[in-house]
Amino acid sequence: MSSVMKTTRDVRGIGLSIPRPDGPEKVTGRVQYVADIKPKGLLHAKLLRSPHAHARIVSIDASKARALPGVRAVLTAADIPELKRKAPTRAHAVLAIDRAVFAGQPVAAVAADEPSIAEEALDLIEVQYEVLKAAVDPLESMKPGAPPVADTGTEADTSEALAHSAVAMAKSDDNPAKAVNVSQTAHVKRGDVAKGFAESDVVIENTYRVPMVHQGYLEPHAVLAEWDSTGQLTLWASTQGSFNTRSEVADVLGIEENRIKVIPVECGGGFGGKIRALCEPITALLARATGRPVRYVMTRREELEAGMPAPQVIIRLKTGVKRDGTLMALEAETVLETGAFSGTVLAVAAVFLGSLYRWPAFDIKGSEVLTHKPSVAAYRAPVAPQTIFAIDSQMEQLARKLGVDSAEFRARHLSHPGEPMVNNQPWASMGAPEVLQKAAEHPIWKARAEWKASGGNGHGLRGTGLSLGGWLGGLQPTGATVRLNPDGTLAVLTGQVDIAGTNIALAQIAATAYGVDIEKVKITTGDTDVAPVTGLSAGSKTIYTVGVAVMQAAQDARKQTLEIAAGELEAAVQDLEIVDGRVVVRGVPDRGVTLASIGKKGNLYMSKIPPVLGSAHPAFTQQAPAFAAQIARIEVDPDTGEVKLHDFVTVQDVGKAINPLAVEGQMQGGAVQSLGMAMTEALTYDDRGRLTNPSLLDYRKLTAADLPNLETIIVEVPSPAGPFGARGVGEPPIIPAPAAIANAIHDATGCRLTELPLTPERIALALLAH
Amino acid sequence: MAKQILSFTVNDEPVDVLVQPYVTLLDALREDLELTGPKEGCGTGDCGACTVHLDGKPVASCLMLAMQARGHAVRTIEGLGAIGALHPLQDAFVRLGVPQCGFCIPGVLMAAAAVLAETKHPTEEDIRYGIAGNLCRCTGYTKMIAAISEAAAAR
Amino acid sequence: MRRFDLATPHNVDDCLKLLAERGTETKLVAGGTDLLPQMKNGLIHPARVIDLSGVPEVHVLAADDGRGVRVGAAVTARQLERDTRIQSAYPSLAESGALVGSIQVRNLATVGGNICNAAPSADMAPPLVALDAEAVIAGPSGRRRVPMAAFFTGVRRTVLAPDELLLEFSIPAPGPHSGGCYLRHTPRRELDIAVVGVASQLTLANGVCAKVRICLAAVATTPVRATAAERALEGQRPTPELIEQAATLAIEAAKPISDQRGSVEFRRHLVRVLTRRTLTTALARASA
Secondary structure, eight states, rough: OOOOOOSSSSSSHHHTOOOTTTTTHHTTOOOGGGGGOOTOOOOEEEEEEEESSEEEEEEEHHHHHSSSSSSSEEEEEEGOOOOSSSOOOOSGGGSSSSEEEETTOOEEEEEEHHHHHHHHHHHHEEEEEOOOOOSSSSSHHHHSOOOOOSSTTTOOOOHHHHHHOOOOOOOOOOOOOOOOOOOEEEEESSSHHHHHHTSSSSEEEEEEEEEOOOOSSSOOOEEEEEOOSSEEEEEEEEEEEEEEEHHHHHHHHHHOOOGEEEEEOOOHHHHTSSOOOHHHHHHHHHHHTSSSSSEEEOOOHHHHSSSSSOOOOEEEEEEEEEOOOOOEEEEEEEEEEHHHHHHHHHHHHHHHHHHHHHOEEEEEEEEEESSSSSSOOSSSTTHHHHHHHHHHHHHHHHHHHHHHHHHHHHHHHHHTSSBBBBTOOOOOOOOOOOOOOOOSSHHHHTHHHHHHHTTEEEEEEEEEEEEEEOOOOOOOOOOOEEOOTTSSSSEEEEOOOOOOSHHHHHHHHHHHTSSGGGGGGEEOOTTTSSSSSOSOOOOOOOIIHHHHHHHHHHHHHHHHHHOOOOHHHOOGGEEEEEEETTEETTTEEEEEEEEHHHHHHHTTTTTTTOOOOEEEOOOOOOOEEEEEEEEEEEEEOOOTEEEEEEEEEEEOOOSOOOOOOHHHHHHHHHHHHHHHHHTTTHHHHHHHHBBBBTTTTTSSOOOGGOOOOOOEEOOOOSSSSSSOEEEEEOSGSSSSSHHHHHHHHHHHHHHHHHHOOOOOOHHHHHHHHH | OOEEEEEEEEETTTEEEETTSSSSSHHHHIIIIIIOOSSSSSSSSSSOOOOETTTEEEEEGSSSSGGGGTTSEEHHHHGGGGTTTTOOOHHHHTTTTOOSSSSSHHHHEEEEEEEEOOOSSSOHHHHHTTTTTTOOSSSHHHHHHHHHHHHTTTT | OOOOEEOOOSSSHHHOOOOOHHHGGEEEEOTTTHHHHHHTTTTTOOHHHHHEGGGGGOOOOEEOOTSSEEETOOBHHHHHHOOOOHHHHHHHHHHHHSSSOOOHTTTOOBBBHHHTTOOOTTTTTTHHHHTTTTEEEEETEEEEEOOOOEEEEETEEEEEOTTTTEEEEEEEEEOOOOOEEEEEEEESSSSOOOSEEEEEEEEEETTEEEEEEEEEESSSSEEOOOOHHHHBTTTSOOOHHHHHHHHHHGGOOOOOOOOOBOOOOHHHHHHHHHHHHHHHHHHHHHHH
C-alpha cells in the first residue's frame, strides 16, 4: 500500500514532495483515456485524407462506400452546409470543400461498426484530384509568384499568440510589396545598427534552422461524441482546455455553447498540441448523422502527417561586439513557417532575440509564411527553443572569439528586471542572473577544461556546453470554488485539465491557504457544464493563475468560516485560528468549534447558517518570466558522429516549488523534449510537400537508452504575484538544450553547427570537412 | 469472415473469447476483454505502450494477431498488481512520483517487470535497455530508473 | 487493418497446401513485426494470412549433427540474441538479433521474417551471408537449398516463389580460429533501423586469413558482399594497415542512395568505419 507524505503542523503542504493522488490508478491501468471508453452502440470513425499537398478536388463519389455493410455514415463537405467557405482557422476546415491545402487534409469521413470496415470504406471513396503546384519551402513560398496558400481575405490568426504568452507587439507598419504567402509580419528596432556594426571589432553572422517537430504526446488525439435527443452534444475529449474546445466546436458547427458539454478525459500528453480543436467537429458531425456515439482516435501516422506541429524556424542573425566585449548591434530576420493556416507566435522570437541581452541597437524583422503543409500549433514554449538556439549559440561564439568565459559573458550582458524589452515594456521580476550563476558554479561546468583534455586516447572527442533561456509565462482569467463539507473536509472545483500533476499542487495551496491538512482536500476537475470558466492547461500558467484562484477561493472560504465561528464563539475574527480541524480562540484551545460542525450547520434544514462557499475569479496582468539553464557533457565518436550524453543538468527558477517532486518531473520531461529537438527530431518533407517519415521509426524520439540521469537544480526567486511566489514551471526546461548541445559539440570538435537536429551524420560530415 | 474462438490464459484465468481473425492481440484485450490497460501509441511496435507479457516475455501486442496467442499465457498490467495490493514496482512508481500523464506507464511497468524477472541485480544500464522500447514524453525516464532500481534492490 | 481470413496450419504440408491455393493473395505471418505495419499502412492487403505459430518445424533451433546449427525460420531475434551457442560460435548473428527494434519487438521478430521481408537494411542478412549459411526451402516439388549470398534478388525480393515456404537456415560451423562481428550505425541506441550495417567473418590459419567474408546492409538493393575487400585480406596477415585498406576497398561494393536516413557520402564513410571495426573485432575473436 503506498504511503503518502504527511504534512507538518506548520507547513500544510507548500514545498512538500507529495506524489500525485492518481498514481495508484495510473500504475494499475485503471485510468480511462478516451479510447478506453466504450458506450453502447459505439461506432468507429476514419478520415480519408488528401495525398496531395495542393490540389483541386474535382469530384467525390462515396456511393460504393455508403453501400458497404457495416458503414453507418459517409460525409463529404457537400453534406455539411455549416462549413464556412473561407475557413478562418484549421478547426473550421473540417473537410476540404474544393481544395486541399496540405497532404493529409481530411476530405471525407466514415463511421462504421468496426475500424476495419471503416478503413475498407475509405478505399471505396473515389476522389478525383487535379494536382496543383505546391508551396513547400518557406523561403521560396515568401517570394512573389509562389503558389498561393490561403483563401484571399483570411486574416492572420493571432489568437494562439495571445493565448499562449501575453506579449504586446506592435503590428508591422512596413508593407512591402506583400508576398502572397506572408501572413504576418513584425518589425522592431532601436538605435542605428549600421553604425553599430561599423564600430564593432567582431561581427558574427549565421543562419539557424530548426525544422518542424511534433509535440510527441504518446496518446494520439482522441474524441468521443454523442448527441442526446434534445440536441445536446457531449464530447469526451483529450484536450488541454475543455472551455476552449467548447467555444471552437460551437463556432465551427454554428451552435450555442450551452448546447455542448465537453468532458475533459485524462489527457495522455498535450504540450500545446491539444489546445486547439482538431477532430472534435467532424466526430460530432458523424455522431449527429448516425444518431450514435462515434469515437475517433488518430493513428500515429495521422498524427505525424496531419497533426499540428511546431513551426519550422529560420533565423538569420548578425551580431557585433567590441574587443572589450561591449555589445554593439544585433540584426535578425526570422521566418516562421506556419503551414496552411496562420497561427504562430511571431512576436516571441523578436522578444527573446533582442531582449534577453542588452543590445543598444537592434533591427529585428519577422515573417510568418504559409506553405502547403499541416498548420502549426503551440509546442511547450513555442518558438523559444528555436530562438534561444540562435541567440545563445551566437553569444557562445562571440565569447570564444573574444577569448572570455562564455558564462561570464552572458552574465555581464543579461538584462535585469526593470530594463526594457524590445517592445519597451520593462522586464518583470525574473531570476535569469541567479539561474546563470548557479549553472556556472556547477562542477560539470567548472571541470570543462579537464573533460575536454581527457578526450582522445581511446575516448571520443569530449566537450561541455551551457545555454540559458526562458519563458515569459502565459496569463488567462480563471475561476475556482472551495466548499466546506459537513464533515470538515474541503471540496475544490476547477475546470483545469490536470496534465502536469497540478491538482496535487492546487490541493497543497488550498490546504495551506485555508488551514487544514492536505488529506482533507479533494480537487475536482469539472466539465464545462459545472466548472467555473477555466483557461488552457498551457503557457506554464496553471499554478500561476489557477493556483491564485484556488488560493483566493480558499482564503475566501476561510474568511467565511471564521466569521461564522466568530458568531458561535462570540469572539473577534482576528483572534481566531484553525488548528487540527477546529476553529479556536488563539491561546484558549478549549474555546472552539469543529469545522465539521460549521459545515453541518450550513447544510441543515431550517438553518440560519449559510454554507461556506469560497469563490474567486481573477484576471491577471502581471507575467512572471521563468528561466532555465542547461549544461551538457558529451563525448563524440569522431568516426560516426554519434554523441554520447554523459551528464545533463537543468537549473531552473520556479519562484516557489509548491511540490518539488512534480517540479522535478516537469524539468526532466522538458529537458528530454529539448534534447530530442536538439539531436534527433525532425518532420521531413519531400519536394511535393509529403511527409517522408510518418512513423516513430523515422521520427525519432529519445529512448531511455539514449539518456543519462537528468540532474535538476531548483532555484527560487519569488514572483510578486504567483501563489506563495510560484512561477510557471512547464515551459522553461524545453528551451536551452539545442544551444547547449551545439555549444558542447563546438567545444568537443571545433565545428559549429547551426541546423537542427544535430545528427551523427551532420557531425561526422562536419568533422570530415574540418 | 467468421469469428474464431481464442482460447488462452489471461492474467492467470482461462479465457475463451470470440474474436475477428484480423484483430491484433492489443485490440482483442482492449475491446473484447475490456482490459484497457495496454494502450495503442503507434500500432507499429515503435513505442512500447502496448507491452504485455506472452508466456512471461514482454511483447508488442499491437504486432501480434489475437489468434496467435491461442494456447499461450498473457499478462497485462491488470494482472501485475491491484490497488491495495500493488506490485513493488507499482508501489515504487507511485511513491517516487513517476507517472505524469500516465499513458506510457502500463507498458513501462510490464517491461520493467520483465527486467526484474530476468536479472537479479540489474544495473542502471540493464534497466535503461530493458525499457528502451518504451517511449515516454513526460518524465525523461530518470524517476522511472530510480523506481525500478529501488524495487529491484528491495527484493 | 482491412479484414482478412486467417488460416492456422499445424505442419509444413498443410501450410504448402494453403499457399498453393491462393499464392499471391496470401501472406505468411510469424512475428508480424514487418507484416503488420505494412498492412496497417495499407501497403499490402492480403485476402488471407497464414499463421506459422502452430507449425513446429519452423521453430527448430538445434545443432546440425556437429556440422553447424539449424535455425528455424520462426526463431526470434531475442532467441538468437540470448542463445549461448549462437553467442559463442556465431556472435555476428547474435549481435544482429540483439539490434532489431526493442526487446518487445525482438521477442516476436523472426530471422525468417527479417530475411523474407528482404529490406536492404535487414540486420540478420549480412551475418547469414558472411557465415555462408544456406536457406532450406519447402515447395510443392520438395525441398531445395539456396546459399544466402544468392537468396536476395532486389529490394524486398527473394528467390522464394509464392507457393514456397522458408523452413530454416543451415549454418555451417565456422571452424577453429574463427571470429565474426556485426555492427550497424543508427541515430538512436534502440528502436532504430540501420543506416549502414556490416558483418565480418574470418578464419585464421597460422596467422593469416584463410577465409574472409564481409557483407554490407543498407547500401545497395540487397545485402552485398565486399569482395574486393575480402580478396585484399585472403591469404594475408591481417595487420591494422591491411584492415584499413580492406575497409576502404569495401566502399567499392556499396551503391548507396541518399534518403532521409543517410546521404550517399555518409553511408560510404560508414562502410569504411564499420568494416574496419567489425574486422578488428572479428580478428580479436578469432585470435582468442
